[in-house]
Amino acid sequence: MRAQIDSGRCQGHGRCYDLAPDLFGDDDEGYGTVLGDGVVPEGKEPDARLAASNCPERAIDLLEEG
Amino acid sequence: MTERSEGIKRHGPVVTPSDEGGLMTDRFAKNYAELRDDQPLGTRNEIVTGPVEDWATDFSHLEPEWAADPYPIQDDLRQRCPIAHTDRFGGGWLPTRYEDVAAIAYDTERFSSRSVIMSNFRPPRELAPVGGTPPISSDPPFHQHARRLLLPAFTKTAVGRLEPATRAFCHSLIDGFAGQDVVDAARDYAQHIPMRVIGDMLGFPPEDGPRFREFVENTLEGVNLPPEERIARMEQLFDYLLEQIRDHVANPREDLTTYLIEAEFGGEKLQPSHVAGTMALLLIAGIDTTWSAIGASLWHLAKTPADRERLVADPGLLPTAMEEFLRAYAPVTMARLVKEDMHWAGVDMKAEDWVLLSFPAANRDPAQFDRADEVVIDRQVNRHAAFGLGIHRCVGSHLARMELRVALEIWLERIPAFSLDDPSAVTWAAGQVRGPRTLPLRVG
Numbered sequence: 001m002r003a004q005i006d007s008g009r010c011q012g013h014g015r016c017y018d019l020a021p022d023l024f025g026d027d028d029e030g031y032g033t034v035l036g037d038g039v040v041p042e043g044k045e046p047d048a049r050l051a052a053s054n055c056p057e058r059a060i061d062l063l064e065e066g
Numbered sequence: 067m068t069e070r071s072e073g074i075k076r077h078g079p080v081v082t083p084s085d086e087g088g089l090m091t092d093r094f095a096k097n098y099a100e101l102r103d104d105q106p107l108g109t110r111n112e113i114v115t116g117p118v119e120d121w122a123t124d125f126s127h128l129e130p131e132w133a134a135d136p137y138p139i140q141d142d143l144r145q146r147c148p149i150a151h152t153d154r155f156g157g158g159w160l161p162t163r164y165e166d167v168a169a170i171a172y173d174t175e176r177f178s179s180r181s182v183i184m185s186n187f188r189p190p191r192e193l194a195p196v197g198g199t200p201p202i203s204s205d206p207p208f209h210q211h212a213r214r215l216l217l218p219a220f221t222k223t224a225v226g227r228l229e230p231a232t233r234a235f236c237h238s239l240i241d242g243f244a245g246q247d248v249v250d251a252a253r254d255y256a257q258h259i260p261m262r263v264i265g266d267m268l269g270f271p272p273e274d275g276p277r278f279r280e281f282v283e284n285t286l287e288g289v290n291l292p293p294e295e296r297i298a299r300m301e302q303l304f305d306y307l308l309e310q311i312r313d314h315v316a317n318p319r320e321d322l323t324t325y326l327i328e329a330e331f332g333g334e335k336l337q338p339s340h341v342a343g344t345m346a347l348l349l350i351a352g353i354d355t356t357w358s359a360i361g362a363s364l365w366h367l368a369k370t371p372a373d374r375e376r377l378v379a380d381p382g383l384l385p386t387a388m389e390e391f392l393r394a395y396a397p398v399t400m401a402r403l404v405k406e407d408m409h410w411a412g413v414d415m416k417a418e419d420w421v422l423l424s425f426p427a428a429n430r431d432p433a434q435f436d437r438a439d440e441v442v443i444d445r446q447v448n449r450h451a452a453f454g455l456g457i458h459r460c461v462g463s464h465l466a467r468m469e470l471r472v473a474l475e476i477w478l479e480r481i482p483a484f485s486l487d488d489p490s491a492v493t494w495a496a497g498q499v500r501g502p503r504t505l506p507l508r509v510g
Contacts, residue, residue, distance in 0.1 A: 011459035014222055018385070018467075029217035030464065053447045054389075056455060 001040040002063045003048050005032050009059035019054055020047040032059070039065075094311045094327075094338050098304035101339050106190040109418075111156030113186045115290050122147035126154050127184070127399065127422060128290050133496035140427040141439065149413050155184050158401075158420030159413065160427075164451070166411055167428035170402060170421055171455040176410075177402035177421060178205050179458060183498060184401040184420045185289045187296075199347040200340055202458060209457060211331050212344070216461050219267070219322060225465040228263060232469060235262050236476040247510035248487045251368075251477075252502040256360035257353070259473050263465070264352030268345060269321030270310055277306065282354045285346075286497045307342045307349075322348065348462075356466045358397035358501020359452075360473045365502050366391060366441060367478075368486045373443050378482040381475065387443035388470055393450035394441045396426040399498040400454065425451045426500070484509045 003023060005016070012031045016024035023044060025033045040048045040062070052060040096104075118124050118131065121139050126132065132139060143150050144162040152158050161167055170177050180194045181187075182202055189198060197203020201212035218224065239258055243249045261275045270278075284299035291299075314323045326341045336344075367374040377387055400423040404415045415421075429450045432438040453460035460466065486492065487506040495503050 011456065012217070013453060013459055014464055017222070026221060026223070028221070029214065030221040050446065054449055056449050056451055056453075056459075058449075 001045050001048060002065055003034050003038045003040055003052075004061045004063065005034055006059045006061065007031065009057045011057050011059075013056050015054045015056065016051040016060060020044075020051040023048055024051060093335065094308055094315060094341070096338065097308060098301045098342075101304070101342075104339075106192045108187055108189045108193075109156075110188075110293060111186050113290050113292070114154040122150045123152070124154070125150050125152045125160050125422075127160075127498065128496050130496065133494045133500065136426065136500065137430060137439070140424065140430065144427065144431060149411060151413070155186055155420055156188065156418070157416065158184055158422060159415060160422045160424060161411070162424060162427040162431070164428040164431035164434035167423055167425065167451065168455050169411075170423055171400075171451075171458070174206055174209075174457060176405050176408065178405050179203055179209075179400075180205065180403050182400050182402070183286065183289065184422050185296075187293065188403065188418055196340065197343075198339075199343040201344070201461070202347050202351065203343070206457065212340070213457075213461065215326070215329050215331070216344070216348075219325070220461050220463075220465055222464040222468075225468050228267070228465075229468055229472060231266070232259065232263055232472050233476060235259065236473055237480070240476065240480045243481075243509065248506050248508050250505055251364045251507045252357070252361040252505035255477070256364065256473070256502070256505070257357040259360060259469055260353045260356035260466075263469055264348060267322050267352075268310070268348060269314060269319050269323045270349075274306075278349060278353055281306070282350055285350050286354060286499050287495060289497055303346060303350075304342055307345045308338075311338075311341060311345070351460075352462055352465070354495065354499045354501070355397050355460075355462075356469050358495065358499055359392060359395070359466065359470050361502035361505055362395035362397065363388065363391040363470065363474055364477065364484075364507065365486070365492065365505055366395065368484055368505075368507050369489070370441070371485070373441070374478075374482075374484070376443065377474075378478050381478065383444060384471060384475055384478075386445065386448075388467070388474065389448045389450065390441055390443050390445050392452040392470075393429045393435070393445075393448055395501075396429050396450065396452035397499050397501045398452070398454075398460070399424045399426060399500075400458070401498065422498075425454060481509050 010032050016032045017026050025035050027033055048062055052062050118126055118129055121143055140162045148163045150160040178194055180197050181189050195205040195208040201209050204212050239255050261278050281303045288296055314327055318324045326344055329336055402421045402423055404417055404419040406417050408415050430438045453463040484507045487508040491506050492502055493504040495501055
């Protein structure tokens with residue numbers, strides 16, 4: 001699974017980095033960022049889904065791979 | 067009656083000096099009445115108050131029935147008239163479906179933020195795209211510049227630095243309850259926390275707290291007062307801010323006021339009305355919103371022992387519960403002005419009509435939330451809109467969340483058992499920011 005943030009939609013609510021700080025961070029203005037290459041480590045999929053399902057702007061896409 | 071004709075002149079015109087220091091000082095030499103004189107006129111309508119006949123055709127968020135309990139009204143409207151109308155305030159609309167509230171929040175092309183408080187006065191169109199209190203009152207493209215000035219000071223990391231002092235302050239407030247069996251959690255706890263935090267961020271004297279409360283009530287609850295009264299009250303706020311600005315020009319400090327005085331974009335310093343307007347926004351929006359959220363959460367816990375006991379036993383649930391309190395008791399409703407006549411979602415909106423953008427109503431839409439009318443403190447999926455949606459997402463949301471978490475955590479740790487002393491004594495603020503203003507809790 002790979003996580004992506006649509007920067008056109010993200011408004012910096014910060015739900016992703018509150019709920020899944022291992023997967024998401026913030027920039028200097030508080031907008032969400034994907035940590036590393038965005039690949040969700042095995043076992044962290046529920047955290048990624050929790051973050052995505054709580055984003056008020058629906059800015060997080062989770063791409064199932066392989 | 068015009069806005070500016072009511073202002074009182076105090077000084078003559080300001081002479082622009084050539085030296086830099088003098089320029090800094092004189093940028094803020096005008097008082098509020100004089101700054102208003104520089105602006106074109108706005109428009110007023112007749113003030114209509116009194117009982118609402120039918121909420122679908124005559125709504126008013128300023129009537130006591132709404133303040134006491136707006137949710138049944140909103141739920142009823144969502145079913146039978148999802149975009150309600152009123153002739154009060156010179157005409158306005160009230161969408162209650164999440165879908166419509168979101169669509170309007172995202173549509174900055176057709177809905178302006180020139181004024182975000184639905185009142186009986188519409189500021190002049192020329193005030194766009196800046197508005198009186200940037201960036202909340204600003205439209206694109208200016209909005210982004212004004213907002214970016216503020217964002218770095220309000221990131222989760224930046225506000226995290228204020229947490230230790232906030233914790234210590236919450237403890238000191240509870241220390242002050244010693245010996246009392248009943249305390250007013252709104253007046254003696256909730257209101258002081260955001261007042262102290264934002265006052266410190268702006269670099270205002272801590273003893274000015276009581277004046278902030280007055281400013282908040284004047285701005286948000288005085289909407290239906292006669293215009294001359296409203297202007298006089300606005301003048302008190304802005305002249306206070308200008309006084310603080312001048313003090314900071316003379317004695318620069320590490321705070322938001324000095325930061326805004328020195329901030330630039332496009333190679334120029336900000337207009338004095340921009341500096342003062344942004345400070346007014348931070349002060350007002352920084353206080354009553356969080357005060358309301360803390361108070362509403364404590365009110366819920368005081369009347370719902372099962373939720374209170376569960377949170378006391380499992381403090382790790384607080385971040386999740388807090389989001390649910392924000393959903394169910396979202397304190398903030400915003401407003402927009404319709405830019406041009408148009409047919410929108412089945413209604414005929416006219417240019418300059420208000421739209422009351424009820425995030426509280428959106429947050430209780432069953433089409434968006436399961437068990438929308440219940441408070442479910444372990445709700446896992448909670449895409450609520452308490453801090454708005456789109457480009458105007460509350461700039462202080464991370465600060466508000468820090469304050470709310472700390473305030474509730476410390477209260478529950480220090481006062482795990484509490485209840486409503488007299489449910490009928492609880493009072494709620496009327497208007498666009500709703501929360502308990504009197505909240506007597508039995509703590510002993």
